[in-house]
Amino acid sequence: MSKENRTWVAAGAAAAAVVVLSAVFAGWWALLWAPALLALVGIPALLFHLSRHEDPVPVPVNAGPAQEHHVAADASPAPQRKHLSQVPLPSAHQDYDFLFSAVVHWRAHAPLNAGTQGMATSLVLDRAGTLTRGEAPEEYGVVRHRVSAALGEVIPLEQGMLEVWAEDVRVELREEDAQRLNRIRDLRKDEELREQEREVERSQRNYLGNDVLADPGQAVVWWLSRDSQRIDETVDRIGTLSRLSAAASGNDIPRLYRELVAELAGSGDLGDGPDGMGTGPGSGAGAFSTGGPGSGPRDGGDGASAEREDDPLDLLRALVATMTSGAGGYEEEQVVDQLAVLLEGSGLSELARRFRESYAVDNAWEEEEPPLFDVPPRTGSPTAPEDSDAREHGDGSDTAQRDAEAGGAEPDGSDDKPPREGDVSELPSGTGH
Incomplete structure (x- = not known):
């Protein structure tokens, strides 16, 4: 029971006690004054009590900004x-623009000029353009959410007398621009893939050219x-x-490998070879012989090498390889010279020069070795007189020779005997007597 109720109960009890005491000591006629006293005192007290129990208008104490805005919003006009x-x-x-769509809202708390609508629209567009200016057009989906969040906040203007915001914000691209960007994106992906493929190819070429095929030894x-078991x-x-x-x-095959292949071919160890090179017995230089009699087509039997014109240097190299191979072979420089x-x-002379340069043999063989070949004089050379030359001198040697053959006797003068072909030591010093 509240304090106020206890007070009213005590007052009622006191009034009842006064009535009883008055009836005992003053007589029952005094009871007529009791209702009048109660009416005079009780009715005003009852009215005062009822007035205090009416609901007062709530007055906010220390109302915060949210409550103040709510109270003010209830009293503010509807937004436009x-x-x-x-x-x-x-x-x-x-070259690519965003397409911006939205619903612009504004609320004026005081009468403003006729340009309020334009002011609110310009403010929203300026703020949206500031947000989209640094964004890539391909990211229009993400840009939409950023712009919508920024424009959803109320922007106060004119010292708070005008409020502006935007709803239902959409940021899009033109359909043709979106198609172009999608195509550019696909092309960029394809180019990146091709560049990766070219990089792999360059790496493989570098590996083969500068490492694997740098020289025949590396290749072998x-x-x-x-497979270390595939020795043969x-x-x-x-x-x-x-x-x-x-x-x-782009280099010549080293001499070591030319001799090695020629030696293996001469011993018959190579056979015909699994690659169709024909490096078997009797093939001479083997894989390095590119022409000459009996060389046959190379490179898998397609006849490509056979159709190529024979190079005399290849034949000479094959001859050098044959003469210098084996235990009793000659010195290569001597044979070349x-x-x-x-x-x-x-x-x-031109072929001889090229032949020397291919073996890097510039000077003549200087060691005192017997010549490998007897060089016969050419017909018509200054050191080989013809029979017609002798007949022009009219020395009668032909007549004497015929007479001797007919009579069985030898001619007298030894100087009239013609030189034997190839006998360089007995050649006359001049062309006539």
């Missing part, structure tokens, strides 16, 4: 609106490393690997 549809806004790419080791097959492919290395590096002398004596 304007629809914006597909307004171009700049993007990070100057690489082939053997693929690797030996059979030395010729192919050497040629492949020479083609890849003697063959070059033979070519020069035959009038093939």
